[in-house]
Amino acid sequence: MFSPVRTPTHSRARLPFWMTAMPVLLCLLLSGVSTLHAQDWFKTSTSSGASSIRIAVADFKPLSSDPQTVPFKQTFDKTLYNDLANAGIFDVVSKSLQPQATPGAPAEISLAQWAAAPSSAAMVAFGGFSVQGGRIICNGYLFDAKNAQYPQVLAKQYNEAASEDSARQVAHRFADEIIFRLGGGTPGIAETKIYYVKIAGGTKEIWAMDYDGANQHPVTHLGTISISPRISPDNSRLAFSSLGKHGFQIRMYSLLLNRMVSFPEAGGTNLSPAWSPDGNNVAYSSSRTGDPEIWISDANGSLARRITSFRGPDVSPVYNPKTGAQIAWVSGRTGLPQIYIMGTDGSGVQRMTDGGYASSPSWSPNGQFLAFAWNRKYGPGAPGGQDIYVMEIATKRWIQLTHDQGPCDFPSWSPDGRHIVYASSANGRTAQNKIWTMLADGTQKHELTGVGADMPNWSWK
Amino acid sequence: MNVTRTKINRAIVVAATIIAMGAVSGCHKKHSGINPNSLGPAETAAAPTATITADPTAIDVGQSVVLNWRTENATTVTIDGIGPVNANGTQTVSPSTSTNFHLTAKGDGGTAEANVRVTVRVPEAPTVPSNENGDMGSDEVFHQNVKDVFFDYDSYDLRPDAQTSISQAASYLAAHPAIKVVIGGYCDDRGSAEYNLALGENRANSARTALVNAGVAASRLRVISYGKEKQFCTEENESCWQQNRRAQFSLDR
Numbered sequence: 001m002f003s004p005v006r007t008p009t010h011s012r013a014r015l016p017f018w019m020t021a022m023p024v025l026l027c028l029l030l031s032g033v034s035t036l037h038a039q040d041w042f043k044t045s046t047s048s049g050a051s052s053i054r055i056a057v058a059d060f061k062p063l064s065s066d067p068q069t070v071p072f073k074q075t076f077d078k079t080l081y082n083d084l085a086n087a088g089i090f091d092v093v094s095k096s097l098q099p100q101a102t103p104g105a106p107a108e109i110s111l112a113q114w115a116a117a118p119s120s121a122a123m124v125a126f127g128g129f130s131v132q133g134g135r136i137i138c139n140g141y142l143f144d145a146k147n148a149q150y151p152q153v154l155a156k157q158y159n160e161a162a163s164e165d166s167a168r169q170v171a172h173r174f175a176d177e178i179i180f181r182l183g184g185g186t187p188g189i190a191e192t193k194i195y196y197v198k199i200a201g202g203t204k205e206i207w208a209m210d211y212d213g214a215n216q217h218p219v220t221h222l223g224t225i226s227i228s229p230r231i232s233p234d235n236s237r238l239a240f241s242s243l244g245k246h247g248f249q250i251r252m253y254s255l256l257l258n259r260m261v262s263f264p265e266a267g268g269t270n271l272s273p274a275w276s277p278d279g280n281n282v283a284y285s286s287s288r289t290g291d292p293e294i295w296i297s298d299a300n301g302s303l304a305r306r307i308t309s310f311r312g313p314d315v316s317p318v319y320n321p322k323t324g325a326q327i328a329w330v331s332g333r334t335g336l337p338q339i340y341i342m343g344t345d346g347s348g349v350q351r352m353t354d355g356g357y358a359s360s361p362s363w364s365p366n367g368q369f370l371a372f373a374w375n376r377k378y379g380p381g382a383p384g385g386q387d388i389y390v391m392e393i394a395t396k397r398w399i400q401l402t403h404d405q406g407p408c409d410f411p412s413w414s415p416d417g418r419h420i421v422y423a424s425s426a427n428g429r430t431a432q433n434k435i436w437t438m439l440a441d442g443t444q445k446h447e448l449t450g451v452g453a454d455m456p457n458w459s460w461k
Numbered sequence: 462m463n464v465t466r467t468k469i470n471r472a473i474v475v476a477a478t479i480i481a482m483g484a485v486s487g488c489h490k491k492h493s494g495i496n497p498n499s500l501g502p503a504e505t506a507a508a509p510t511a512t513i514t515a516d517p518t519a520i521d522v523g524q525s526v527v528l529n530w531r532t533e534n535a536t537t538v539t540i541d542g543i544g545p546v547n548a549n550g551t552q553t554v555s556p557s558t559s560t561n562f563h564l565t566a567k568g569d570g571g572t573a574e575a576n577v578r579v580t581v582r583v584p585e586a587p588t589v590p591s592n593e594n595g596d597m598g599s600d601e602v603f604h605q606n607v608k609d610v611f612f613d614y615d616s617y618d619l620r621p622d623a624q625t626s627i628s629q630a631a632s633y634l635a636a637h638p639a640i641k642v643v644i645g646g647y648c649d650d651r652g653s654a655e656y657n658l659a660l661g662e663n664r665a666n667s668a669r670t671a672l673v674n675a676g677v678a679a680s681r682l683r684v685i686s687y688g689k690e691k692q693f694c695t696e697e698n699e700s701c702w703q704q705n706r707r708a709q710f711s712l713d714r
Contacts, residue, residue: 204690225690227654227655227690228654228655241658243687243690246683246685247684247685247686248658248686248688268662268684269658269659269661269662269685269686271655271658271659272655285655285659287659287662287663287666287686290666291663291666292659292662292663312663313656313659313660313662313663314659315653315655315656315658315659316653316655316656330653330655330656332615332656332659332660335615336615337615337652337653337656357615357652359652359653359655359656360653360655373653375652386652409653409654428651428697429650430650430654430689454654455654
């Protein structure tokens, strides 16, 4: 849950007035100071108010003797369990606590057995899985264990060409149905992708993987340094920045054509593209005038116009995905880089961070929060490191999500707003970076990749 | 390539000189034919003549060359650097540098001169590049004269030591107008990769602006930011970080 609450614990015995007044004054003083730096509490989508739903995920029943059934079913079971465990809204019953039964159809389940201790499940996901004639046939059910009369919440049938990958995808789709039904109407993320930079030798290529780290595969083969992948809202195009003869330029890859498509070059360094939520515009940093500023062009690179105008680096823009009317970005106009927000016409510039070294903003899907990398005590010899923070935009209150795991950078929100993916390396070396994921309250951190993976970008859907 | 071309040029010059000498002395003879003096009282003495040759005309350092000269009607014959010599003779010399052997023959009838040039090939001596033919010269000479400039942490302002490098670089570039320069902007490996690319752009542009202000044409300067993507030094300490925080000048070939 995502609600750290400050609890002032000042116990005072009976004392003369001045002695009681002093702590009160101190208290006031301290609380005044702490609102400036405070880790005040606020809620992200991870904490919806209700406590997590306790759900049991039965192993599916193998319904054919095809030799592929067992291995694919095991992949399916594991993927479904992990998807629900990772969703952030469930209390998943440990496999060791649940009944041994593997009901393959509604007639075979004894709900009382699942509702009773120790599994104590409120919901049960179960079903049958078979491979027949080279196709996966899967029937999945979600039953309410406390509703004896009308227990069925969900029934789904899947029929896909048999492969390891389809077994995973079927599990993702069924998990997303369950999450959508039980998670307050927010679509699940089990079918989403993460685009990232793969570091190998002297080159960096753009790679893609499923949200859970499976199916890691290259997208580009450019043989140079390509960074900052940003997937378009409709998953059709991938914008990034690549080092060519004239420095870094915005490049565009079509995931429909599976090849590079043209995007005009401009003078100077051009980097860190960001899609508007309607997919019609791309904001990026361009130094075609000699100073790096935020520019916006249409998705084909035409009609480029400058949004910022201030000496110093301006880089890493990101749209407010809810409204499309605001941009958060990083500016070095006052020295060390800070996070700012402004309208897409360049008006209403507002500084969000109050010091340190802040970079890599990512705007939450509901428009309320910014996640970013922040080193609050930056300076020679100073303690503290670069960690992931989330700030509530309306109040500028923030919380720290990572601690003591080495420098962290490039947070990116999942489309359901419940997860944040980021890059981190224990020793601070970029080549040693791994991609991690966590819930938006900083819990359930785990690695998605091995070393040499950087700059993750979560797809919009 | 350039050295070979220079050698060929020099050989041509030597040949031309010899031909020219022949032509001049030929003219001289003709002139003597229509010399007004010859119309007056009969000449008491003939004009001297002189020729000098060298074999071979090009040597490596340490090798020797045979000079061979002939004069007529001369009373004193001298060769610069050798001194008075016989009217006709040969001598073996081993000059350490390319030398013009200048022979002067004086007689009652006047003075005659002759030249031969001996080219000495010095093995790959670093020579100041000649720029008349668009040659940018070697990277070594360039880096000796155009030094990288270094920056403070998260800064793209030129420091006083950088100003010195810039003025030195500007005067070198002014003297070598054929050189075009690419300025690379680099950062240490701390902080955001994207921000550092923008910062590197600002650093390279600071150096570019300083060179332009010092009189170097902007069209000769190209800027590329590498941010923290191309680390020069990969250790995690201040001396290494400092080496990475720089604007690096290279020949834009």
